[in-house]
Amino acid sequence: MLITNIGLAGNPNVGKSTVFNALTGLKQHTGNWPGKTVVHATGKYTYKDQTFSVTDLPGTYSLTTNSQEEEIAREFILEHDFDVIVIVVDATCMERNLNLVLQIIEAFSNSVVCINLLDEAKKKKIEIDQEALSELLGVPVVGIVARSKINLDKLKEQIYLSANSNEPIVRKKINLSEEETTKTINRAKNIYRKCVKVKKQNYDALDRRLDNIVTSKKFGFTIMMLLLSLIFWITLIGANYPSDLIFNFLFWLQDVLFGAMTKIGVPAIIIDISLYGVYQTLAWVVSVMLPPMAIFFPLFTLLEDFGYLPRVAFNMDKFFQKACAHGKQALTMCMGFGCNACAIIGCRIIESPREKLIAILTNNFVPCNGRFPTLIAIISMFFAGMTLSPLNNIISVIILTSVIIFGIIITLLVSRILSNTILKGLPSSFALELPPYRRPQIGQVIIRSILDRTIFVLGRAIIVAAPAGFVIWIFANIEIGNSSIISICTDFLDPFAKLIGLDGVILLAFILGFPANEIVLPIVIMIYLATGTMIELDIPQLKTLLVDNGWTITTAVCTMLFCLLHFPCGTTCLTIKKETQSWKWTGLAFLIPTMTGFIVCFIVAQTLNLILSYL
Amino acid sequence: MENNILSLDKLLIGKKAIVRALVAEGLERRRLLDLGLVQGTPVEALHVSPTGDPIAYSIMGAVIALRSNDASKVIVQNLS
Known part of the structure; x- marks a missing residue:
């Protein structure tokens, strides 16, 4: 039987592993810090009599060679025989995520964007126009809540459709010039402005307050x-x-x-x-x-x-x-x-x-x-x-x-x-992300x-x-x-x-x-x-x-x-x-x-x- | 107006600014660009580590901590 290969890409901390677990039913531990998915897991699931093999790629911020993980992710996307790449993004952090989305879409045409953590976005009063986003990106967009499996079937259906479309897949080495990088980032900003409405001004006020305490000099x-x-x-x-x-x-x-x-x-x-x-x-x-x-x-x-x-x-x-x-x-x-x-x-x-x-x-x-x-x-x-x-x-x-x-x-x-x-x-330059706090699934x-x-x-x-x-x-x-x-x-x-x-x-x-x-x-x-x-x-x-x-x-x-x-x-x-x-x-x-x-x-x-x- | 131009590490906590230029070279420049620090990107200084360095900034909707050594290579214009 023919197996369809799916790659799961995305920034760190977007719940990629949760999506992976939800799709494949495998219990892989999901971490909230970069570097958890270092040994890429693979799992299988069946949908409509078709078998899908999912590879969880390391979480990265971009595809340019910075760390070993980015190198692995880039190599996989360009050289592995994926039929579809699902790019998982965090609904509460779209602007940052879109940079990678644009890079991957450019490198691999048959991509699907999966917006995870819609529930968190709702709590923070962030509204995402998925239709407009899909139109601007030129790829299908599906919004889900992987944790509680909301819209998971929709995602599976979209993966199925994309895997069986007759459009040829275009793989392209991405241009890494400064000009191109700047252009991509500006495009990300533009798309974000057009598709995402933040209804509550200080949507991350709670995170900031918490950070003010846990990173304070005093405490x-x-x-x-x-x-x-x-x-x-x-x-x-x-x-x-x-x-x-x-x-x-x-x-x-x-x-x-x-x-x-x-x-x-x-x-x-x-x-x-x-x-x-x-x-x-x-x-x-x-x-x-x-x-x-x-x-x-x-x-x-x-x-x-x-x-x-x-x-x-x-x-x-x-x-x-x-x-x-x-x-x-x-x-x-x-x-x-x-x-x-x-x-x-x-x-x-x-x-x-x-x-x-x-x-x-x-x-x-x-x-x-x-x-x-x-x-x-x-x-x-x-x-x-x-x-x-x-x-x-x-x-x-x-x-x-x-x-x-x-x-x-x-x-x-x-x-x-x-x-x-x-x-x-001497110490090299680096950036440390302080991701949004998340309520852990304590019982589980x-x-x-x-x-x-x-x-x-x-x-x-x-x-x-x-x-x-x-x-x-x-x-x-x-x-x-x-x-x-x-x-x-x-x-x-x-x-x-x-x-x-x-x-x-x-x-x-x-x-x-x-x-x-x-x-x-x-x-x-x-x-x-x-x-x-x-x-x-x-x-x-x-x-x-x-x-x-x-x-x-x-x-x-x-x-x-x-x-x-x-x-x-x-x-x-x-x-x-x-x-x-x-x-x-x-x-x-x-x-x-x-x-x-x-x-x-x-x-x-x-x-x-x-x-x-x-x- | 020239007073409003400063390096990112000098930006006071709670202040917003716009990226004007990068003075880093090579790999370091690449990394800063990848973070979204291109000309015109708004940034805000959010938190300072208890030891004074690094400082966490809001960049493209994410909170990113940079050491002052790196942040000093990002030239911004204060929005006051």
């Missing part, structure tokens, strides 16, 4: 801190209950499984490997790591969907200027909270290659979702107790926020050092991202944590001479690890955690358990286990610091290799954070030990 930074702390606080409080519940359930299940396996006569060694190796590692990952991940992620997504993150970049930009780095690095750092590998791809929004590399090399100083729970667990064990009292939680939040701020300071420092050494240069975001996260973590646990548990059990139980392989490894690492405030087990866990950061703490626990005696365990008694194995305040601090400052995980390293096309930069992306971690942990450990010896 800008305070609000940033408070929002970050609030998210941490909800994560800490929210994670405690499910953690205990899941833990109790899984370890109850372990006993049941043990009983059942013994009963049917499974050999003891198989029971040992599968239960005390594989199963228990999985159980630790799911009970300790999953709850904070599943809570933090949707909260951060809400902030992102609301449109707050570009404001963070706006407030923080001066610091990045001083580090000779790109202002959008703040955005890629925010993405790092979710996943460093995704953030590395997100660095494509940075146009200048030098600044993009700086952002890539320093991204790992933001703890991703998989490292976050390690920090939370250590803080609640060693600095605030495992109780749920509000005061303890506030202390935890303050410590956690300080760790994050420390990571940001290190990012800026290292960026500065890179700008003065191997990546010399929370439910979907909790589910997504849970499935993601469970999947990774099975792929990575289970084999790791297997290996650890084997290593802990095979003896060479008089000691197990694990103790040979940890004894070997121990002297060096002690210098930086860790011990051999922790360092080994970080090394074994290379495939996925969320297994580091579970591995530490497993090794201690495998080499020590089994005790009755529950989460509050984790601390006892660690302290029995020699953990002090210094160990806790240094483990947290090393968690923040060490090599990127395997997936991130592969992504860096892919994005930079260079082993040299991948190597540096590995070495820079690791060396930073060694140096910082060494200084902290030695200082703390000195202070503690005087107390």
Whole structure:
């Protein structure tokens, strides 16, 4: 059967991904900041017995080669075999959007303009004469509300009609001369004047008022801190209950499984490997790591969907200027909270290659979702107790926020050092859009991202944590001479690890955690358990286990610091290799954070030990 | 009337102006043009970052933040 190829183009922040999801029924996360659709998604739908394949192109402001994303979009539009290109525009931001619309129509004749967010426009009393617009542009125009699927059928019908029209498709390289650019922009202004009526003078008054507060000298930074702390606080409080519940359930299940396996006569060694190796590692990952991940992620997504993150970049930009780095690095750092590998791809929004590399090399100083729970667990064990009292939680939040701020300071420092050494240069010009605020679809975001996260973590646990548990059990139980392989490894690492405030087990866990950061703490626990005696365990008694194995305040601090400052995980390293096309930069992306971690942990450990010896 | 000509970074918050010329070259000029900063485009200074730089402007219906280093290369005429 013949498949009709549809390209979905548009500025960032116009709800392109929502249109994509509405058309194809795929659930792709929609972001409110540039750079979300970096890996172009494709999806299919059928309309009137015809199959349509939709490619979601990166959001761009123009087709002239500025960033990698614009290059990708332009190449796709000119060279990919599209039958129809749907240009999505934001009804509340038509004037700006029309520039790209005109460029695309010039490059590709068989286009359809899809005006999204008509409901928001109505709220802001913006009226769009779609007929006149269609006439002036010379292409069909369809107005929709992708979120609530209003007029979606109309859009599908128009795509169908355009795909089956007999007019030949004209593809043309666009003229990029200054004269032509100016002409296009003036045309956009003219068309806008003729087709769009703004009935309410200050249609964006609310956005401006909100921006006046969140970017003000008085409250800008305070609000940033408070929002970050609030998210941490909800994560800490929210994670405690499910953690205990899941833990109790899984370890109850372990006993049941043990009983059942013994009963049917499974050999003891198989029971040992599968239960005390594989199963228990999985159980630790799911009970300790999953709850904070599943809570933090949707909260951060809400902030992102609301449109707050570009404001963070706006407030923080001066610091990045001083580090000779790109202002959008703040955005890629925010993405790092979710996943460093995704953030590395997100660095494509940075146009200048030098600044993009700086952002890539320093991204790992933001703890991703998989490292976050390690920090939370250590803080609640060693600095605030495992109780749920509000005061303890506030202390935890303050410590956690300080760790994050420390990571940001290190990012800026290292960026500065890179700008003065191997990546010399001045900051390039850039423009940061502060898009209109949008009410996030709260229920949907929370439910979907909790589910997504849970499935993601469970999947990774099975792929990575289970084999790791297997290996650890084997290593802990095979003896060479008089000691197990694990103790040979940890004894070997121990002297060096002690210098930086860790011990051999922790360092080994970080090394074994290379495939996925969320297994580091579970591995530490497993090794201690495998080499020590089994005790009755529950989460509050984790601390006892660690302290029995020699953990002090210094160990806790240094483990947290090393968690923040060490090599990127395997997936991130592969992504860096892919994005930079260079082993040299991948190597540096590995070495820079690791060396930073060694140096910082060494200084902290030695200082703390000195202070503690005087107390 | 000559007093009304200034670079965009000097435009006070809440003031409106019209773009008269760009003094940037090369890629930087291209980027500014792509934002819609061509001769005759109205702009308005909206917000200033807590640290004083960058400043957010209303350009063709969008809110765009520019560093003063870039904004200084856009020559505008104050509409007062």
